[in-house]
Structures are given as structure tokens and as C-alpha cells.
Amino acid sequence: MTTGSPSQLTGYAAAWSIVFVWSFWLIVSRVASDSGLTIYDLTALRYGLASLVALPLCLYYKAWRGLRLIQVAVVSFILGPIYILCVFSGFLYAPAAHGGIFMNGVLPLVSMVFGLILFRAVPGARQLFGAALILVSAVVLAWDGTATTSPDAWKGDLLFFIGALFFSSYVILSEHWKISSIQIIFCGTVVNAVLYLPVWALWLPSGLADAPLQPLLLQAVYQGFVPNLVGLLLIAHASRTIGNGNTSSILAAVPGGGGLLGALILGESLSLLSILALVLLTVGLLISVRRRRPLPA
Incomplete structure (x- = not known):
């Protein structure tokens, strides 16, 4: 991949930075149940705390200007509670490594399908071959996880995959509509908080009042500020400067990072078959990276 211009360099830097952010987020989310917080509490932290920072910025910059009502509705829905609750529910059934595999690992495959359906963007032979490797490895990982980790792991994998559908839609639309970072924060944080x-x-069950202080602070900081503010800004910048294909492919390095951190921090282990499938997934991701001109910044 060529990274000649400053905007491209910062785009690739943003994409690789989010790899670490998302890998560690997998670990934080996996241990959230130990804090006594419900998935509804985690979602409230995600929108509520982030909106404390986002609301003054959105008011100052009038983030809603230039957005059509349908764009606000669509982006807010894609980044809304259904997406977040699916993801948090997935961690109740499957290991942290599976979150990276089925949310980030399949992003290039999902992006290709959406691009073909929505914009008639036909992938080349290289992208199709990479997508085939990704699909095979994901199936193997899902089967092996159910057989060796938990009989209910497939439920978590399915929920993670639904999350990938939402997230890929966001990446594609933020590029296609040329939505600014502050507009994304407005839709993804402020509108959903309201x-x-x-x-x-x-109406929703909560364990917030009884949660121990230290785990609560960890979840509050990471769920409240990192994904909805830092994450969205980095991904939006990367998507606009290097394109959604390269962004999705780099973000898909998260499975390896999530698997490594899961083993080091949580003591999660992958079978030899899963490790081989993860290697195959990585190869598929590298093959699927598209060389393309960046969008105007």
C-alpha cells in the first residue's frame, strides 16, 4: 500500500491506532459482566458520558447543518442501541477473541457485499479470493468455538456478525455521504443519548447502584469515551482519506490483537484449529486490501 500524501499517512495512522483501541475494548467488554453492570448500563454509559463532551461541541459547530433528516435517522439508527446491545450480548456467550473475529474480521467481506448491492461496485478476483478465505476461516472458527469453548458460543458469534453488518454500513455511508466527524458524533452520540x-x-434493568467502584470506572471511561468519541473520529478520518476498503481491512487486524490480549489478560485459549483458521483469516484480509485513490479530505 502506498502512503505518499500527508492525508494518507494520517489516515493509515488512524486506522492502525483503532486496531489497538478495539482490541483492548474487546477485553474490557468481555469482563463487563464481572462489574455487575447490565448490557443496558453499558449502553447508557456509552451514550450518556460521551454526550457530556459531544453536546457542547455539536451546539458550537451546529453539527446538524448540512444533514438531511433521513441521514440523521439512518446514521443514528446504525450506531444506535440495537447495534450496541447485540455486541454486548455477544460477550455473554462467546470469548473476546470471537468478538474481534466476527465483528472486525468479516468487515471486508460484508463491505464487498454491501458495495455490490448498494453501489454496484464489483470486486476484483483478488478481493473475491480474499473474501473466500475470510468466509472459510470464519466458518471454521465458529464451528470450533462451539465444539471446544461453549455450546452457546455460536449465539455470541451470530450477535457479533449482526454488529458487523451495522458497523460496515456506517463505514460505507460515512464515506459515501461525506459526513464530517462532528456530524457522526452528533448522530451516534447526542441523538442516541436523547x-x-x-x-x-x-424501564430497563440496571446494576449501576451496586457496581464496585474500580470496575465501574474502567467501564465508564472506556465505554463512555473511547468507542463513541475517539473511535468514531479515527474511523471517520481513515475512511475519508484511505477509503472504506483499506480501512475495513486494517481494522480487521483486530482479531489477532483480540486473541492475543484475550490469552494474555483473560487466559482464554484457542485450539490449534482455531489458530490455523485465524492465520487463514489474516491471509484473506491481506489479500483483500484494495489499492485505491483516497477520497478528498
């Missing part, structure tokens, strides 16, 4: 927090406070 819609979700009253529902959570009035």
Missing part, C-alpha cells in the same frame, strides 16, 4: 437514556432510566 432517545435511549430516558428508556433506560425508566
Whole structure:
């Protein structure tokens, strides 16, 4: 991959930075149940705390300007509670490594399918071969995880895959609509906070009052600020400067990072078959990287 211009360099730097951010987020989310917080609490932290920072910025920059109502609705829905609750629910069934595999590892494959359906972007032979390797490795990992880790691991894998569908849609639309970072934060954080927090406070089960302080602070900082602010800014910048194909492929390095951190921090182990499938997945990701001109910054 050529990284000649400054905008391309910062785009690749942003994409690789989010690899570490997402890998560690997998670990933090996997241990969230030990804090006593419910998945609804984690979602509330994600929107509520981030909106404390996002709301003044959105008001100052008038983030809604230039956005059509349908764009606000679509982006807010894609980054909304259904997506987040699916992901958090997945960690109740499957290891942290599977979160990286089935959310980030399949992103190039999902992006190709969406690009073909929505924009008639036909992938080349190289991308198709890489996608085939990704698909085979994902199937093997799902089967092996169910056989060796937990009989319910497939439920988590399915929930993670649904999350990948949402996330890939976000990456594609942020590029296609040329939505700015502050507009993404407005839709993904402020709009969802306004819609979700009253529902959570009035009707959804919560363990917030009884959660130990240290785990609560960890979840508050990482769920509240890292994904919805730092993550969205980095991904939006990378998607605009190096394109959604390269962004998705680099982000798909997260499976390896998640597997390594899961083994080092949580003591999770992968069978030899899963390790081989993870290697195959990585090869498929490298093959599927598309060389393309960046979008105007």
C-alpha cells in the first residue's frame, strides 16, 4: 500500500491506532459482566458520558447543518442501541477473541457485499479470493468455538456478525455521504443519548447502584469515551482519506490483537484449529486490501 500524501499517512495512522483501541475494548467488554453492570448500563454509559463532551461541541459547530433528516435517522439508527446491545450480548456467550473475529474480521467481506448491492461496485478476483478465505476461516472458527469453548458460543458469534453488518454500513455511508466527524458524533452520540437514556432510566434493568467502584470506572471511561468519541473520529478520518476498503481491512487486524490480549489478560485459549483458521483469516484480509485513490479530505 502506498502512503505518499500527508492525508494518507494520517489516515493509515488512524486506522492502525483503532486496531489497538478495539482490541483492548474487546477485553474490557468481555469482563463487563464481572462489574455487575447490565448490557443496558453499558449502553447508557456509552451514550450518556460521551454526550457530556459531544453536546457542547455539536451546539458550537451546529453539527446538524448540512444533514438531511433521513441521514440523521439512518446514521443514528446504525450506531444506535440495537447495534450496541447485540455486541454486548455477544460477550455473554462467546470469548473476546470471537468478538474481534466476527465483528472486525468479516468487515471486508460484508463491505464487498454491501458495495455490490448498494453501489454496484464489483470486486476484483483478488478481493473475491480474499473474501473466500475470510468466509472459510470464519466458518471454521465458529464451528470450533462451539465444539471446544461453549455450546452457546455460536449465539455470541451470530450477535457479533449482526454488529458487523451495522458497523460496515456506517463505514460505507460515512464515506459515501461525506459526513464530517462532528456530524457522526452528533448522530451516534447526542441523538442516541436523547432517545435511549430516558428508556433506560425508566424501564430497563440496571446494576449501576451496586457496581464496585474500580470496575465501574474502567467501564465508564472506556465505554463512555473511547468507542463513541475517539473511535468514531479515527474511523471517520481513515475512511475519508484511505477509503472504506483499506480501512475495513486494517481494522480487521483486530482479531489477532483480540486473541492475543484475550490469552494474555483473560487466559482464554484457542485450539490449534482455531489458530490455523485465524492465520487463514489474516491471509484473506491481506489479500483483500484494495489499492485505491483516497477520497478528498
